[in-house]
Amino acid sequence: MKYQLQYKPYNENSILIQWPSLIDENILSDILNFNQILRDNLFKKILYINNAYNSLLIVYKECEFNFKEEIKSMESLYSSSLNLSNFQYKLWEIPVCYDVSFGVDLELLSREKQMSINDMVSKHTSSLYTVYFIGFLPGFMYLGGLNSDLYFPRKASPRQYIAKGSVAIGGMQTGVYPTSSPGGWNIIGNTPILFFDVTKDSPCFVSAGDKIKFVAIDHNEHELITKQIASGSYKIKNHLYNG
Amino acid sequence: MVKVLQSGLYSTIQDLGRFGFQHLGVPCSGVMDQHSARMANLLLANDANCAVLELTGNGPKLEFTSNTNIVITGANMLPMINDNSVLNDSVINIKGNDILSFGKRVYGLRSYIAVKGGFKTKAVLGSRSMYSKITKESTIKRGDYLPIADCDVLLEPNLAKLKVPNIDYESKVINVFKGPEFDLLNISTIKKLLEKEFKISNSSNRMAYSLNESIENSLNSILTSVVIPGTVQLTPSGQLIILMRDCQVTGGYPRVLQLSEESINKLSQRSAGNSIKFRLKAQ
Numbered sequence: 001m002k003y004q005l006q007y008k009p010y011n012e013n014s015i016l017i018q019w020p021s022l023i024d025e026n027i028l029s030d031i032l033n034f035n036q037i038l039r040d041n042l043f044k045k046i047l048y049i050n051n052a053y054n055s056l057l058i059v060y061k062e063c064e065f066n067f068k069e070e071i072k073s074m075e076s077l078y079s080s081s082l083n084l085s086n087f088q089y090k091l092w093e094i095p096v097c098y099d100v101s102f103g104v105d106l107e108l109l110s111r112e113k114q115m116s117i118n119d120m121v122s123k124h125t126s127s128l129y130t131v132y133f134i135g136f137l138p139g140f141m142y143l144g145g146l147n148s149d150l151y152f153p154r155k156a157s158p159r160q161y162i163a164k165g166s167v168a169i170g171g172m173q174t175g176v177y178p179t180s181s182p183g184g185w186n187i188i189g190n191t192p193i194l195f196f197d198v199t200k201d202s203p204c205f206v207s208a209g210d211k212i213k214f215v216a217i218d219h220n221e222h223e224l225i226t227k228q229i230a231s232g233s234y235k236i237k238n239h240l241y242n243g
Numbered sequence: 244m245v246k247v248l249q250s251g252l253y254s255t256i257q258d259l260g261r262f263g264f265q266h267l268g269v270p271c272s273g274v275m276d277q278h279s280a281r282m283a284n285l286l287l288a289n290d291a292n293c294a295v296l297e298l299t300g301n302g303p304k305l306e307f308t309s310n311t312n313i314v315i316t317g318a319n320m321l322p323m324i325n326d327n328s329v330l331n332d333s334v335i336n337i338k339g340n341d342i343l344s345f346g347k348r349v350y351g352l353r354s355y356i357a358v359k360g361g362f363k364t365k366a367v368l369g370s371r372s373m374y375s376k377i378t379k380e381s382t383i384k385r386g387d388y389l390p391i392a393d394c395d396v397l398l399e400p401n402l403a404k405l406k407v408p409n410i411d412y413e414s415k416v417i418n419v420f421k422g423p424e425f426d427l428l429n430i431s432t433i434k435k436l437l438e439k440e441f442k443i444s445n446s447s448n449r450m451a452y453s454l455n456e457s458i459e460n461s462l463n464s465i466l467t468s469v470v471i472p473g474t475v476q477l478t479p480s481g482q483l484i485i486l487m488r489d490c491q492v493t494g495g496y497p498r499v500l501q502l503s504e505e506s507i508n509k510l511s512q513r514s515a516g517n518s519i520k521f522r523l524k525a526q
Binding site for chain 1: 262263264265266267268269270367368376377420423465466467468469471473491492493501502503504526
């Protein structure tokens, strides 16, 4: 399916392309498809490309270019583009300990929602989440697919410190804090998995388009996996996912 | 090597930025005032991307352990070598054991120290720019030894002088383009945005400058989208936030204006309490 795209110069050396303002998996696939086509065709000129829910930003190395011509050639690339079939999305299994010692807001959510902690955990672990993009912090995934029973507003005043690996719910979204940070989301658990590691060539193992499944683990397993990660012997469970 | 005797208020190693990891949430970082940093490297015949030391507000005290050439550009903080005044924007000959220190800041906010061949601190993800979640250190500290390139052949001092126009350190005018959500603003908000003078607030840093005066805001938040340095966001309370080099790669506030590259450089030299005025330019 083709969308009506809007092309806008953003600054002297970048162009913003916008899709309809929706969180939608079909839009995501179209963005990632066009992203790859632009990378293949413009790689010599591009400094970086970045996407969000309904947008794609193309930043050029040089400021000296003609916006109109550039946009025209992008439009023709888009209209003649095919769906690339060589995408290899992965499904990652992320172990999470939903113990109240980590999930410091679990009891609050349970009270407010009149839902047992077990029910909340089972709803959080039964969804398959889609990674739309990574932003806010290095390695912070914007995930779609939270069960609407778990929607819960962000805190009115954010906490100054949220521990690395905290799994949280903010409004209609869920996510993992990849590093310690201030933040306003409600903490429901913790994962020992590192979502951002500068010592790796590819510092974040997740890509936009991948799927995430949270798997409940207990305190002992959390400790064990933490040790295995430190020693380099832990491998995150994953397999190819093609819809 | 350069030994840090005093760190100064906020001194960081920066190059032109860390690119290609934005899709993983990594900020661009890099020197705030690219114009001044590029000039410093140019005068030393360095590559434009050579890492420099960015000073904010006041200067450090540094001891050089070997001979080299340096250039200081940007804000004037009355630099001295062994207590003798030296000039900004000119090549300075340094001998082993020389001590570089600074006096009171005369104009501007950020100075740049370039050394021949550049600072050689550890590059992370393709850049030496310091950023707390990426590099081990987020500023230089007293007692640090900063590696620099070996430099055998010294340039004659003062042979090279800066002939290009410097930044206008007094002008309030900040050139902007329409931001992606500009056209959603109503006429009276646009009028205020482009006619009012705004004061830079105290909570302004490498990540963002915020402005004291707020304006009415009838726009809702947007679906989280991409942002870049120089993006001016309008928050629900009507406050304006200008994103700078260390900004996040995505944001959910309407993007009403976009600073030109030259204006980001210029704003980087303005401090809390200074006034600015936006001037809209056609793209």
